[in-house]
Amino acid sequence: MKDFLRVLRLMRPQAGWMALSIALAALATLAHVALMATSGWFITAMAAAGLAGVSMNYFTPAAMIRAFAIVRTGGRYVERLVGHEATLKFVASLRPWLFGRLEPLAPAALEDERSGDLMTRLRGDIDRLEFAFLRILQPMVVAVIVIGIGIAYAAFHDAAIAMALAVLAFAAGLVLPLLVGRLSAPSARRVTANSSDLNALLVEHLEARAELDIYDPGHRHRAAVLETSDALIDDERKVASLAGLASAGVGLCANLALVAVIAIGGPQIAAGTLGGPDLVMLALMGLALFEVVGPLPVAMQTLPGFLASARRIFSLADRAPPVPAVAMPESVPETGALTFENVGFTYPGAGAAALSDVSFTLRPGKRIAIVGPSGSGKSSLVSLALRYRAASEGKIGFAGQPVERFEPEALRRRFAVLAQSDHLFSTTIDDNLRLADPAVSRGRIDQACALAGILDFIKEQPDGFDTYVGAHGAKVSGGQGRRLGLARALLKDAPFLILDEPTEGLDPETEERVLEGVLEATRERGVLLITHSHACLELMDEVIVLEAGRIVERGAPGEVFRRT
């Protein structure tokens, strides 16, 4: 219920459109009921007048029938337009809202998510929330309005008939939907969970094709996909069967209403307390009233899946960002020193600290190498410097101010970065490079690519810089991808350059040549080089050796190598 109310609050900006849509839907449905009732009354009255040989005014009822028909058709058309406009506006506002919530979480707070699962939430769950109005809220409100008016009108003619209609409407509009909703709730919830699981499994199945071929000859992963798919089909079948039963139940109640009105009204005609045309009018009105009840069981069936989607979206959106938001951010100075003072960091839930008591100062023009074995904390240190995570202990500063005062995104603009898993977009080499600076000249691109040792490769390609690199850079080798990333980092005009294993995948000779060129070309910048390798370390101003998150050795390269 809490989640439903929260969705309603998110709908508030579209409340006007939604109220209009409900009013139009109620009007169109009332026009339909009135059309049926008036038609019944008119035909019977005309027949009775013909039998009695008397004349009657047929202009007024005929005009009313025409008017109700026009209102019903026009009203339905406009109601659909307005209802869909309201829904689309709601969905259109929901997507940026969720994206705005997710953006500060990425990448650190989304690490637990399978990419396929996250994708499903962003697509399927948001799409499911759009049902909130058209499939749940509107049918319920319209049913209450129309049935309320219909029963009041019936009561005006005959209390017993009104009571019979009320009981059957209660059974079809409340008892049946609640029953069907309750019976299908476990399946509906599983449909939501399983459809997202199935998507995630399918994405994984495609992404890990090669690994599965090698390590999964028994097709266990495939069996898991099929099992989830079968479970999904099973649950969908249950939900559909119950929906069918519910629709039969509503039909039964509608016909019972017809029979009940005739059964109660028939003796009254004989007694002369109710006119024949009025009885037919009430009978057809009763039948027509149940049209509004038809969507309610489906609304109740939709509810659990909708609530499950809402819960998952909110649980994602409510995650605390790894770096707290800054209430009054200060503008980040163009340049200045990056300082770590006794910094410690422990990953949430981890037993041991990833970094402890780390201190260093990186100024423009200074080059620091962070060296250490795998798992010693090098990448964690980069995460902290770029404010993807907040330090658990100690202070990190930029230009003399604590980094907590700056908007993380604004701070990151002062850094050009080649990350450990640098992302290549599935577009051309040129587009990937120009991400650093869309207006950069061809000359600078050539220069950066030459420094990164990738220019010759690009020129050898038939499409040159227009070569498509494929999804995640699948059409270039790992080493080529790294060098494209390095060229992109060099193209970004920022006072600091962070290079996390820039020469991974290169042979020692090329590694030396590339690093020498890069360090020479970035003399003015502050360079933080994260590396396993000892190539070009003699060109650095300071070498810091990390082990298990602690600095175990530091100093000028000559000193460090003498001691180690």
Ligand SMILES: Nc1ncnc2c1ncn2[C@@H]1O[C@H](COP(=O)(O)OP(=O)(O)OP(=O)(O)O)[C@@H](O)[C@H]1O
């Ligand atoms: N997201 C994470 N959650 C929990 N622990 C993590 C996470 N990322 C890294 N760690 C742990 O933190 C420690 C430091 O990892 P880090 O990735 O910083 O090392 P690294 O020196 O960059 O290693 P490599 O050279 O292999 O990239 C390791 O013990 C690692 O298992």
